[in-house]
Amino acid sequence: MKKPNLAVDFCGVRFPNPFVLAAAPPTDDAEMIARGFEAGWAGAVVKTLGLEHVEVNLVSPMMVGMDYEDKRLVALQNIDLISDRDIREVLPEVRELKKSYPDRIVIVSIMASTEAEWKEITRRVQEAGADMIECSFSCPHGMPERGMGSAVGQNAELTYERAKWVAEAAEIPVLIKLTPNVTDMRPVAEKVKEAGAEGVTCINTVKGLIGFDLDTMAPIPSVEGYSTEGGISGPAIKPIALRFVADVARDVGIPVAGVGGVVTWKDAAEFLLAGAGIVEVCTAVMRYGYDIIEELNEGLALYLEDKGLASPMDLVGKGLPKIVGHGELSRATKVLATVDEDTCIGCGACVIACRDGGHQAIEFAGPDAGEDARVPKVDDEKCIGCGFCRTVCPVEGCLTMQPREEKISA
Ligand SMILES: Cc1cc2nc3c(=O)[nH]c(=O)nc-3n(C[C@H](O)[C@H](O)[C@H](O)COP(=O)(O)O)c2cc1C
Numbered sequence: 001m002k003k004p005n006l007a008v009d010f011c012g013v014r015f016p017n018p019f020v021l022a023a024a025p026p027t028d029d030a031e032m033i034a035r036g037f038e039a040g041w042a043g044a045v046v047k048t049l050g051l052e053h054v055e056v057n058l059v060s061p062m063m064v065g066m067d068y069e070d071k072r073l074v075a076l077q078n079i080d081l082i083s084d085r086d087i088r089e090v091l092p093e094v095r096e097l098k099k100s101y102p103d104r105i106v107i108v109s110i111m112a113s114t115e116a117e118w119k120e121i122t123r124r125v126q127e128a129g130a131d132m133i134e135c136s137f138s139c140p141h142g143m144p145e146r147g148m149g150s151a152v153g154q155n156a157e158l159t160y161e162r163a164k165w166v167a168e169a170a171e172i173p174v175l176i177k178l179t180p181n182v183t184d185m186r187p188v189a190e191k192v193k194e195a196g197a198e199g200v201t202c203i204n205t206v207k208g209l210i211g212f213d214l215d216t217m218a219p220i221p222s223v224e225g226y227s228t229e230g231g232i233s234g235p236a237i238k239p240i241a242l243r244f245v246a247d248v249a250r251d252v253g254i255p256v257a258g259v260g261g262v263v264t265w266k267d268a269a270e271f272l273l274a275g276a277g278i279v280e281v282c283t284a285v286m287r288y289g290y291d292i293i294e295e296l297n298e299g300l301a302l303y304l305e306d307k308g309l310a311s312p313m314d315l316v317g318k319g320l321p322k323i324v325g326h327g328e329l330s331r332a333t334k335v336l337a338t339v340d341e342d343t344c345i346g347c348g349a350c351v352i353a354c355r356d357g358g359h360q361a362i363e364f365a366g367p368d369a370g371e372d373a374r375v376p377k378v379d380d381e382k383c384i385g386c387g388f389c390r391t392v393c394p395v396e397g398c399l400t401m402q403p404r405e406e407k408i409s410a
Helices: 030-039 087-100 115-127 156-169 186-195 235-251 265-273 283-288 292-306 349-357 367-372 388-392 404-409
Strands: 008-010 013-015 019-021 043-049 063-068 071-078 105-110 132-136 174-177 199-202 206-208 230-233 256-259 276-281 335-339 362-364 376-378 399-403
Touching (some): 008 276, 019 292, 030 043, 030 087, 043 087, 071 235, 071 283, 087 105, 087 115, 105 115, 156 174, 156 186, 186 199, 186 235, 235 256, 235 265, 265 276, 265 292, 283 292, 335 349, 335 376, 349 362, 349 388, 388 399, 399 404
Parallel strands (some): 019 043, 019 276, 043 105, 105 132, 132 174, 174 199, 199 256, 256 276
Antiparallel strands (some): 008 013, 063 071, 206 230, 335 399
């Protein structure tokens, strides 16, 4: 079989692979984007630009991470704003970038206020040679106070109106970046489609309050002792992003650029399965650098080869038919926790989890078992097959859930 070709067609544009740098600090100037392109990224969304008269007054610090156990940066909160660079400087850089990297896709993210401004910025970005436009209707902090950002993406009518202005002015494909800070993104995405934009990008950051400094008792990041709610990104938001991508891809039928929490090729493959046509990455690039593209490209190519697929496009939406309503899930098969005694390290994580978070179905074999005293034993009568014990077992493949009948008769 031939090696898979990673190129994808998305909204009528050919990307050399499905991976694109999301609008954020890694795309705030052309020198940085060029390094990303050299590393192998197929495209970049230039960090959101406003017109020259829009004041962008940044605070510092504007980012703080959330650690969990020994893992740093499970989530990142930012209170950054759109780019503070002058659009008159950035657009000539876009032109040069396209000259130097004609096969790479330059998408420019924009934000404006009135119809005249949205149309003006659209035209100027287009004249600079951008391949696509991404409109940020989704920043959860700062901009909503001025009637922009997520104040737009949370309102289907405002979304329709603004998306239409841009779609009318644009001759290149338009993506509308939506906010996850809504109960249901589908009505908003429907309006994007109705307005004539080519696709949606989902998601922007999730509004949150990442924590407090216990010494000062003030929220973080501390800006002279004060803070504000911000946008959460990174691995913690992946499930939220996947859910919105799947909802929109399945029920609205509009091309989706997926973004939120992607670190590895496996995350990216999941976004494709959920219906994303391309995958954007921000926090992982900020943390690990542009070179993660190698792992993304190589991992995805090997996965496709392993599955006998020729293109990432063969994955797009392939997981959607298996997402059903809760009521439609089968009740026919019941599973049972099953411990592989050979690989069990006797840590007791499953015993505690089942005792205090489950159904008291797992206990250590006890002193009578001699050497096996710390091997967990599952009480088949009490186990309801909830699966929680498996989530805490530190040994891959040691604690599995097996169909009840097979397990009991084995
Ligand atoms: C510091 C920072 C700045 C960002 N700036 C923008 C921006 O200017 N425009 C935009 O549409 N999204 C912006 N984002 C959101 C990202 O593009 C992306 O949607 C979000 O971080 C989720 O992806 P991730 O989990 O891969 O980071 C920013 C994110 C971060 C962390």
